[in-house]
Amino acid sequence: MIPKIKAIITGATGMVGEGVLHESLHHPAVESVLVINRKPCGVTHPKLAEIIHTDFYNLSAIESQLSGYNACFFCAGVSSVGMKEPEYTKVTYDLTMGFAKTLSRLNPDITFCYVSGAGTDSTEKGRMWWARVKGKTENDLMKLPFKAAYNFRPPFMLPTKGMKNTLPYYKYVTWLYPIARPIFPNYFITLKELGLAMVNSVLFGNERKVLEAKDIVELVKKKNK
Secondary structure, three states, X not given: OOOOEEXXXXXXXXXXXXXXXXXXXXXXOEEEEEEXXXXXXXXXXXXXXEEEOOOOOOOOOOHHHOOOOOEEEEOOOOOOOOOOHHHHHXXXXXXXXXXXXXXXXXXXXXXXEEEOOOOOOOXXXXXXXXXXXXXXXHHHHOOOOOOEEEEEOOOEEEOOOOXXXXXXXXXXXXXXXXXXXXXXXXXXXXXXXXXXXXXXXXHHOOOOOEEOXXXXXXXXXXXXX
């Protein structure tokens, strides 16, 4: 029997989170969605509830509202451009791990899906410090007592039409997608595919815990057997 998904989503005011939220709200297996944002996401839907919470490092004020969920699609994140390693570590590793530890304590049957990124360094020893930070975040998430944890490493993503938070520069490069994807399938997916793959990871599970582009596309195709 396919479970009904009750999901928590972070980052819904950004491009990735908005796209994942859109797919979740329109998926028949998703029963309800709670978004946790620092500002309103501007979306209304019968399945949707929203908590405005400014301090993601301290969830004590909203903990009572975080139980009863079996999925988290963690899409909050920042670019490393212009940041130094300690600052980036705080908003990437510390924030994510604090949030994840709270959810794993309150919801032992939860599947945690983390949006990492292409180029993440699982060894934590590579040359690029941002990739090491992402890699440590991935590795430590998989040590938490979740039902399952998946790290999604999307490359370039074709935005979903009609979304409000698509990054402005995408309108100058989306023309490249239909030409480049058939030639370089490991470097191009759609935001729709990312959202559907996250939903399918909760519904059907997956052997791979770290998902590159081709793994994300394959997970979209997965059906209950």
